[in-house]
Amino acid sequence: SAVISQKPSRDICQRGTSLTIQCQVDSQVTMMFWYRQQPGQSLTLIATANQGSEATYESGFVIDKFPISRPNLTFSTLTVSNMSPEDSSIYLCSVAGDPGNEQFFGPGTRLTVL
């Protein structure tokens, strides 16, 4: 499976600021996704990062709050904008070789918003 890295691994941010999380894969992949894992809750898909076009967001998530970029087949960023304490969570990117294939996850970014 691909080797996936995320930066930063953790951060503590102030309310009202924004944080950009990077996801890097060591090989080209068709599909990249962003998930959120809130304390004590299951992972929830935020959006599918599409290369060369706008991301596809799940219900309850909007581009203004979670803008996503995917400039190529190995890299994506997720920005958490205008943060509030409710955004404190682990943010995970995942990848799949093709649509419908197994998904593999990165190590996650642990975000705390004060």
Added chain:
Amino acid sequence: QKEVEQDPGPLSVPEGAIVSLNCTYSNSAFQYFMWYRQYSRKGPELLMYTYSSGNKEDGRFTAQVDKSSKYISLFIRDSQPSDSATYLCAMRYSGGYNKLIFGAGTRLAVHP
């Protein structure tokens, strides 16, 4: 009602025990079923990936899917302290649909 239900535990067992982890789901359209293992402060690691009903074995791990009961299980034989982690079940629809629906995860502790 959540689409996927999973007992959060914690589940504590002695080393060498057989562990049974389970999830139930409500949507009969789910066709692919997965188990992930997540160590503390790490990302989920894919353990098992199965399609439709039946059993799949990989070393000490066996995944079982019973679609008629909407029930999936992961069995761990000869459990080891290194198996101590949170186990997440996940599932998705058929075709190229990618969204995974996760259970809340079961925390497992295997003590020597």
